[in-house]
Amino acid sequence: xxxxxxxxxxxxxxxxxxxxxxxxxxxxxxxxxxxxxxxxxxxxxxxxxxxxxxxxxxxxxxxxxxxxxxxxxxxxxxxxxxxxxxxxxxxxxxxxxxxxxxxxxxxxxxxxxxxxxxxxxxxxxxxxxxxxxxxxxxxxxxxxxxxxxxxxxxxxxxxxxxxxxxxxxxxxxxxxxxxxxxxxxxxxxxxxxxxxxxxxxxxxxxxxxxxxxxxxxxxxxxxxxxxxxxxxxxxxxxxxxxxxxxxxxxxxxxxxxxxxxxxxxxxxxxxxxxxxxxxxxxxxxxxxxxxxxxxxxxxxxxxxxxxxxxxxxxxxxxxxxxxxxxxxxxxxxxxxxx
Amino acid sequence: xxxxxxxxxxxxxxxxxxxxxxxxxxxxxxxxxxxxxxxxxxxxxxxxxxxxxxxxxxxxxxxxxxxxxxxxxxxxxxxxxxxxxxxxxxxxxxxxxxxxxxxxxxxxxxxxxxxxxxxxxxxxxxxxxxxxxxxxxxxxxxxxxxxxxxxxxxxxxxxxxxxxxxxxxxxxxxxxxxxxxxxxxxxxxxxxxxxxxxxxxxxxxxxxxxxxxxxxxxxxxxxxxxxxxxxxxxxxxxxxxxxxxxxxxxxxxxxxxxxxxxxxxxxxxxxxxxxxxxxxxxxxxxxxxxx
Numbered sequence: 001x002x003x004x005x006x007x008x009x010x011x012x013x014x015x016x017x018x019x020x021x022x023x024x025x026x027x028x029x030x031x032x033x034x035x036x037x038x039x040x041x042x043x044x045x046x047x048x049x050x051x052x053x054x055x056x057x058x059x060x061x062x063x064x065x066x067x068x069x070x071x072x073x074x075x076x077x078x079x080x081x082x083x084x085x086x087x088x089x090x091x092x093x094x095x096x097x098x099x100x101x102x103x104x105x106x107x108x109x110x111x112x113x114x115x116x117x118x119x120x121x122x123x124x125x126x127x128x129x130x131x132x133x134x135x136x137x138x139x140x141x142x143x144x145x146x147x148x149x150x151x152x153x154x155x156x157x158x159x160x161x162x163x164x165x166x167x168x169x170x171x172x173x174x175x176x177x178x179x180x181x182x183x184x185x186x187x188x189x190x191x192x193x194x195x196x197x198x199x200x201x202x203x204x205x206x207x208x209x210x211x212x213x214x215x216x217x218x219x220x221x222x223x224x225x226x227x228x229x230x231x232x233x234x235x236x237x238x239x240x241x242x243x244x245x246x247x248x249x250x251x252x253x254x255x256x257x258x259x260x261x262x263x264x265x266x267x268x269x270x271x272x273x274x275x276x277x278x279x280x281x282x283x284x285x286x287x288x289x290x291x292x293x294x295x296x297x298x299x300x301x302x303x304x305x306x307x308x309x310x311x312x313x314x315x316x317x318x319x320x321x322x323x324x325x326x327x328x329x330x331x332x333x334x335x336x337x338x
Numbered sequence: 339x340x341x342x343x344x345x346x347x348x349x350x351x352x353x354x355x356x357x358x359x360x361x362x363x364x365x366x367x368x369x370x371x372x373x374x375x376x377x378x379x380x381x382x383x384x385x386x387x388x389x390x391x392x393x394x395x396x397x398x399x400x401x402x403x404x405x406x407x408x409x410x411x412x413x414x415x416x417x418x419x420x421x422x423x424x425x426x427x428x429x430x431x432x433x434x435x436x437x438x439x440x441x442x443x444x445x446x447x448x449x450x451x452x453x454x455x456x457x458x459x460x461x462x463x464x465x466x467x468x469x470x471x472x473x474x475x476x477x478x479x480x481x482x483x484x485x486x487x488x489x490x491x492x493x494x495x496x497x498x499x500x501x502x503x504x505x506x507x508x509x510x511x512x513x514x515x516x517x518x519x520x521x522x523x524x525x526x527x528x529x530x531x532x533x534x535x536x537x538x539x540x541x542x543x544x545x546x547x548x549x550x551x552x553x554x555x556x557x558x559x560x561x562x563x564x565x566x567x568x569x570x571x572x573x574x575x576x577x578x579x580x581x582x583x584x585x586x587x588x589x590x591x592x593x594x595x596x597x598x599x600x601x602x603x604x605x606x607x608x609x610x611x612x613x614x615x616x617x618x619x620x621x622x623x624x625x626x627x628x629x
Contacts, residue, residue, distance in 0.1 A: 056431050058438070103614040110374060110430050114568070115613045121561065122606040129599045239557070243438060250435065292446025298439035302432050303425045 014168045021157045030156045034228060036268045037163035042221040043248045043260035044170055045214030050246070051254030052178065053210040054190030055105070056113045059120030060245045063093035063215040065127060065237030067222025072140040072232050073133060082146045082227065089223025090216050097215030098208070105207045120242050127234035139233030146227040159228055166224075167261070170217070174257055186210065187255070240291060247298050267294070344473035346594040347587060352479040352548065354586020355486045359541035360563025361570065361578035362489055363534040368572055370506060370530040372430065373422055376437040378538055379560020380444035383553060385410045385539025386546040387448060390457045399462065407539045414535020418528050426527070441560065448553035459546035478547045485544050489537065490579055497575070558602065565609040 021030060042064055049055050067089035074080040074088055104115040127134050134140065145154040146162075153159050177183055188196040189203050197203050226232050244267060252263025274290035360378055367375050389406035393399060421436050428436075462481050467474035496503040505521050506529075516523055542551075549555070566585050570577020585605055593601040 054431070056435065100610075100614075110434065111613055113431070113434050114374075114564070115610060117561070118565075118606045118609040118613070122603060122610070125599075125603045125606070129603075240442075243442060246435060246438075289446060289450065292443050292450070295439045295442030295444075295446060299421055299436050299443065302428070302436045302439065303421055 018161065018164060021160055027156055030160050032268065032272065034156065034160050034163050036265045037160070037167050038221045038225050038228070039245070039248060039268060040261045040264040041163070041167055041170060041224075042218045043245055043252070043264050044167075044174060044257075045217030046245055046249045047252070047254065047257075047260040048174070048178075048186070049210045049214040050249050051256070051259070052183065052186035052190060053207045054193075055207055055211065056246065057116040057211070057214070058113055058239070058242045058246065059116030059118075059123070060214070060218050061237045061239065061241035062120040062123035063097065063218035064222040064225070064241065064245075065123060065234070066093045066096060067219030068226040068232050068237070069127060069134060069140075069222075070219070071223045071226035072143050075144055076140055076142050077133070082144060083148060086146065086220075086223045086227070089226070090219045093219035093222070094212050094216040097212045101208045101211040105204055105211060117239070117242075120239055124234055124238050127237060135233070137234060139231060141231040143226050143230040143232070145230070146224070153227065163224060163228075166220075171257060171261070178257065182206070190255075243298070244294060247294055250298065250301055270294075270297075341472040342594070343591075344471060346590045348470075348473055348475050348479065349594075350587035350590030351583060352476075352482055352586070353590055354566075354583035355479075355482045356541060356545050356559070356582070357562045357566040357585050358486050358579040358582025359482075359489060359537065359544075360559055361566035361582045362486075362493065362575065363537040363541075364563055364567045365570070365572060365575055365578045366493060366537075367530045367534045368567075371422070371527045373433050373437065373527075374430075374564075374572070375531070375534060376434065376560060376564070377417070377441035377444055378534060378563060379556035379558070380441050380448070381410050381414060381535050381538025381556070382542035382545075382559050383551070383556030384413070384444060384448055384542070385535075386459070386542030386551045386555075387452050387457060387553065388539070389543040390459050390546060390551060391452075393459060399460075403540075403543050406543060407536050410539035411532045411536035414531040414533075414538075415528055418531035422531065423524065423527065426524075441557070445554060445556060448556075452553050454553065456550045456552050457546075458551060459543070461547040462544075476548070478544075482544050482548070485540065486579065489540075490575065493575055562605050565605045565612075568609055568612055 020033070024030065042060065046057065046060055049057060070089040070092045071082075071085045074085040075082060080088075100115070100119060104112050128137050130136065145152050147153065151158075153162055178186075185196065185201045185206055188199065188201055189206060193203050222237075225236075248263035248267045249260055250263070251266055252259030252261065270293070271290055274293055278289045278293075360382060363381070364375060364378050367373060367378075385406050388409055389402045392402040392405050397405070417440055421440060422433065425432060425436055461476070461478045463477050465477055467476045468480070469475075497507055498504075505516070505519070506526050508516055508519075508521070516526075562585060563582070566582035567578050569581030569584060570579070585608065588608065589601050589604055592604045
């Protein structure tokens with residue numbers, strides 16, 4: 001019964017969510033929700049890569065940044081219309097991921113983590129040292145508002161609808177994807193790569209596709225971010241941001257579809273709370289202290305509950321799964337049953 | 339011109355020795371525990387900052403050195419017991435996320451204690467620089483070279499020529515067999531982190547008179563140490579030293595001859611090139627894979 005009703009439950013939840021701007025008039029809350037939505041788009045991709053393909057990337061801030069800089073450079077230096085610029089913001093990170101992913105994904109998971117870490121640092125250096133093209137450390141301003149036909153996304157409320165409708169569409173699409181043959185194959189890879197390979201799954205190809213897919217989504221989030229903020233500098237695209245994205249994916253619970261959204265919401269909310277709570281406890285403390293707490297939360301979660309808050313997702317009926325290495329036997333039973 | 343090239347070579351060797359020390363600590367931990375500790379750079383930064391504070395409080399340099407090394411060694415042991423040991427059944431992926439989380443927390447802690455100021459330590463010994471064919475080598479550089487040589491010699495002797503060293507290496511190859519002959523892999527893991535804490539702190543204190551010491555210097559140092567270890571092949575002690583020196587020299591020449599902004603990029607480009615083309619490292623090879 002629940003299986004059929006679940007669809008309507010989620011549809012109602014999504015519609016209810018989209019009614020928020022009708023009731024809430026606070027710009028602060030709407031803009032926080034936009035940021036959550038943008039991060040959630042990115043973390044959905046990272047969640048597929050980590051939770052289903054079993055690979056970790058510490059360089060997703062670079063893909064996010066490549067998307068944002070593609071929009072900024074194309075619209076300000078070359079006066080591109082906004083939609084083609086957004087298209088480029090999606091495609092560029094995807095192409096870069098395809099190029100660097102092909103050789104690295106043949107390696108062990110450890111080396112992918114390291115290669116993406118290095119890649120993230122390199123791209124960040126390129127943003128900072130890019131001279132006139134990237135605006136150097138001070139960045140680029142004067143990015144126009146996104147416009148589709150006659151519709152100009154020049155207010156927080158309009159942007160809220162754009163981001164969250166895109167996110168809900170993405171979630172619906174991914175719900176189908178993880179239930180498909182591809183989704184099951186991905187889960188098999190995260191259980192045991194050798195077993196998956198022996199079962200005839202093209203592990204390298206699928207891991208590469210997940211990597212490219214996650215980069216495309218990061219680019220989309222980055223491009224939208226640039227159109228929303230209309231100014232960019234290298235700082236939001238540093239290694240710290242990459243770690244935050246991994247944290248969001250892990251906190252929400254890997255291998256669930258609601259996890260990334262939940263994780264993005266929790267980490268952004270936590271950041272906002274820490275921003276005013278930390279100076280109360282430690283006088284004169286700046287916003288950078290929240291990073292200590294982020295680091296600690298990441299460690300504690302990974303040590304005690306590597307599945308993140310996935311249990312919550314399971315309650316709501318989405319298949320929950322832990323990181324490879326724990327609870328593999330129960331998952332096998334689950335996938336056989338489902 | 340040749341003077342300048344020689345000068346850059348010496349600067350590169352000093353820099354490279356620092357990377358080599360961090361790489362040695364990384365490789366030792368990785369060999370003994372299978373954990374790639376990305377918080378290694380933070381041990382370096384915290385060790386240096388602690389020694390500077392202790393020295394500033396009035397203790398002699400040698401006491402500051404010993405106390406700081408001891409404290410960071412204990413910190414390494416504490417982190418192993420609380421985080422690594424508790425999660426020892428987890429995958430390499432989980433463990434690497436844990437060490438990154440630890441690195442971030444430690445950096446935050448250093449920021450809390452020492453703030454964003456830059457600190458420095460006086461050189462260990464007085465006297466002017468040594469001139470070799472017109473290029474200067476500072477006495478502190480000689481101290482750093484000495485530390486690398488001693489560390490490498492001690493590690494090599496321990497692992498190749500002592501009963502315990504060989505036994506500890508064996509415990510990594512086969513945990514069950516090691517237990518049967520009386521070696522506890524959990525103790526080995528704890529000792530590996532204590533040693534890498536001590537080694538990291540020593541490296542930080544030796545370089546404190548040369549570089550500016552800040553709370554956030556650990557991150558890039560850790561990454562460089564790790565690039566050096568990857569060049570050498572993660573399992574190879576001699577390779578780590580060669581990798582460190584090679585990286586230091588390349589960085590020094592690129593900073594001196596191209597631009598100082600290119601320095602960090604060079605290290606990462608080497609990392610990616612090695613990972614993509616010879617993941618076993620330029621020197622050694624690592625064969626272990628987990629199912």
